[in-house]
Amino acid sequence: MKESKVLKLLDNFKWLFEKFGVDYPIMRRILQLKLTLDGRRTPTAMVDSAKKKKEDNSFIKSLWFYIIFGIVLVPIVILGDNYLFQMSLVFGVVMFMMIITLVSDFSSVLLDLKDKDIILSKPVEGRTLSMAKTLHIMIYMFYITMAFIGPSLIASLIRHGLLFFIIFFIGIILMDLLIVVITALLYLLILKFFDGEKLKDIINYFQILLTIVISIGYQVIGRLFNISEILGIQYRHKIWHYLIPPIWFGGPFELILKGNGVSHIVIFTALAILMPIISIIIYNKLTPAFEYNLQKLNETSEIYNAKSKGFNHLLSRLVCGSKEEATFFRFATNMMKKERNFKLRVYPSLGFSLIFPFIFLFTFLKDGGLDGVVPSRVYFSIYFMGFMIPTIISTIGFSGNYKGSWIYRVIPFNNTKDIFKGTMKAAFVSLILPLYVLMGVIFMIIFKGKMLVDLIILLLVLALFMVICFNVLTKRLPFSRPFEELGKGEGVVTMFLVFILFVLGGIHYIATTIKYGSLLYISLLLILNIFGWKKGFDVDWDPSIQE
C-alpha cells in the first residue's frame, strides 16, 4: 500500500482529530486502506494484468471533465467587481455541482455496511470509522471541487489578485466541509426515524428529490438578481437570504476586499465561517449514533404482497410477442422496481428530465408571457425528456447483484433478441411512459391542448431513439455487470446520442412549419419504429455482448 501525500498532509492536523475524540493512527490506517482500494476498482477477472495498470486512471480522467466544465465559471468571476453577487452565483453553481456529485457518487460510501462488520468488531470507535469515511469522501470532493473551480481560481488570481484568490480558496474548503457534513447529517436524521428496506427506499427517493430540489434552487440564485443587468446591479437585502448558503460565501469578498462592513455582509461572512464548523461539531457528536443506525439498513420487516399474477403479467402478455420476451419483460420490470442501486442511478436523471423542460419553459415564460410561448414552440423543451434514455439503457446492463447473471449461461435458450427486446420494452413501459404521460398532461394543460399531435410525434421519437441508443451503446446482458464498470468511456457516445435526439427534434420542428409535415413525420416515424423494433435487437450472443 502506498503512502499518499494526502495522508502526510493530514498528519499535520493530528491534534485536531484527537480533539474530536478520534483515534488518529487507526483512522489514518483505515483511510489508507480506502485509498488503496479505490485505486483497484478494476474488475476481478484480470487480477494480474490489472496490477500493471496505472492506478486512479478513470478518476483522473473524470477530473478533466470537471476542469472543462469549470471554464463556464470564469466569466462570472472576472466580469465586474460586484463581488457579493458574482461570488454567490459562483458558489451556487459549485455547490450545486458538488452536492449532485456527492449524492450520486458517494452515498454508497457513507452508507457502507461492510465497513461496520469488519472494522467495528475490532477495538475501533464508531467515531473513528465515521471520520475516516467522511475524510475519504472529503478527499475526493476536494479534488473534484478543485478541478471544477481550477480555471476560475486561476482567473481570479490574475484578475483580482492574491487576496481574492486566498479568500476564494478558503471559502471553497469551508463549503466542501459544509456540504459533506450536512449531507451526512441529513442521512443521519432519516436513519433515526425509519428502518430497514423502507429506509433504503426513503434514502433513495430522498437522493432523487434532493437532486431535483437543488436544480431548482440553482435557478433561484440567478433570479435573486436580474441576470440581464449583470454588471451594474444593486443587491437588495432580504431576511430570507440568510437561509441561502451560497450567499454566505459571497460575504467575505465584500467584507475583506471592499471593506464593506454593512451588517448583513458581516453576518454572511460569519455564517460562511461558523456554519461549517458548527455542523462538524454537531456531526461529531452524533456519529456514534450514525454507525448504530446504519445497522437498520440490514433490517427488514416488509413482505411483498404476492398478487396472483398481477397487472405486470397481463401487461407483459399484451406488449410482448413471444413467451420468452414476456418472461424477460417481467424480470426486467421487477429488477428495475426493486434494485435500489439501479434506481439511484437512473431516477435522478428521470427527475432532471422532469424538471428541465419546465425550467426552460419558465425562462421563456418570464420573458414573453404565455402568449409569446405558444407560437415560439417553446414546448419543444419537452424533448429534454429524451436525455434519460441513454442513461437508462446503459445502466440496465448493470446490477448490484450482477453475479446472478450466471443464470443466462445455464438457461436452455440463447435467443438474445427476446432478452433485449423484453428488457427494453420493460424500460419503456415502466420508466419512460409514466413520465411521458405526466409531462404530456401538464403540457396539455399549459398549452390548452394545442400540442396533441406534437406529443404523438414525441412518443414515436422516444421509442425510435430507444432503439438507436440500444444499438449505439455497448450491449450488455441485462443486470449482468458490476456497477463499478459503469460509465467507462461512454461520455462521448452519449454526446453523440444527444445530438441525434436534437436532429430528431429538429426534424419535428421543421415538420410543424410545413403543411401536412407533422402527418408525414408521424408516418415516417411509425415505419422506422416498426422496422427498428422488429430488426433492432438481433444481436449475436458473441462477441458483441459483454457478459
Next chain:
Amino acid sequence: MTGNGTPIITIRNLGKSFGSKKVLKGINLDIYPGQIIGYIGPNGAGKSTTVKIMLGLIGDYTGDVEIFGQNIASGHVEYKRKIGYVPETAELYDNLTGREYLTFIGELYGMEYDEADEKAEKLMELFGLKRVYDSRISSYSKGMRQKLLIISSLLNNPEILFFDEPLSGIDANSVMVFKEILAELKSQGKTIFYSSHIMEVVEKVSSRIVLINDGKIVADGSFEELKEESMEGSLEEIFNQLTGFSEHEKIAKEFVSIVQGVDYYEGV
C-alpha cells in the same frame, strides 16, 4: 450449568426488536473461561443477533451484557481487543491481497505491522495459503476466504472467539485441523462461542450446548445432559425435538412429488 471461577461473559435478560418483530426475548447466559459453547438454533432464531450485540455491532437492546466484567453498553471498545470474530457472511475487502488485509486487521487490533505480518504469514502457510498471501482476495476460493477469516480472527491472540459458521466451504482435511485448533485453544483457556448448523461438528467440539428457538433459550447443558433429558440419540434429533419439528419425511415426500409433477407438465 456452572463452570469454574467468574463468568467471562454475562448476559442478563437480553431482548432486541427490529421494528415490531421481537428477535430476542430475554436471553440469560453465564459463560466461563475455557468453554466451547455450541450456540445452535433454527434459521432466524436470533443467533447472529446475539453475537452481534456482544460485538457491539447492534445497539438499542434491552438487558445487560457484560464481557470481562465490563458492561459493553458503556461505549468503551477496549474489550474488543481480546475478541476474535468470524462473521457468518464472509465480508472482506476483495481488492486487497491477503497480506494487506491481515496486516490491516492486525493493526486495528493495535498490533505492529511487522508483528501482524509475520504472524499472518506463518498462519497462512500452515493453512496451505502461502502461495496466495500476496494475491488479491477476489481470486480466493470460498474455502480460502474462510481460512483467511479464521486467521484474521486469531491474529490478536483473543481470549474470546465468536465463530459463526466458520467451516463453510472448507475441505475435510482442513476441518480436521480446525477441530484440533479448537481443542487446543480450549486447553489454553480460551472461550469459544461456536454457531453452526452442522450438528455433527457442534456435538463433537462443544463442551456446552445452548439451543435457542424463537429468541429464547430452550436447552442449555453438555451434550450428555441434553441426551439424558430428551432421550434422543444425536444432537440433530435433540435439535428437531426441541424446536418442535418432526415432519421432515412428510415434507420431503411432498417436495419430490411436486418436483416430478412440474417436470411432467413442462415436458408435454
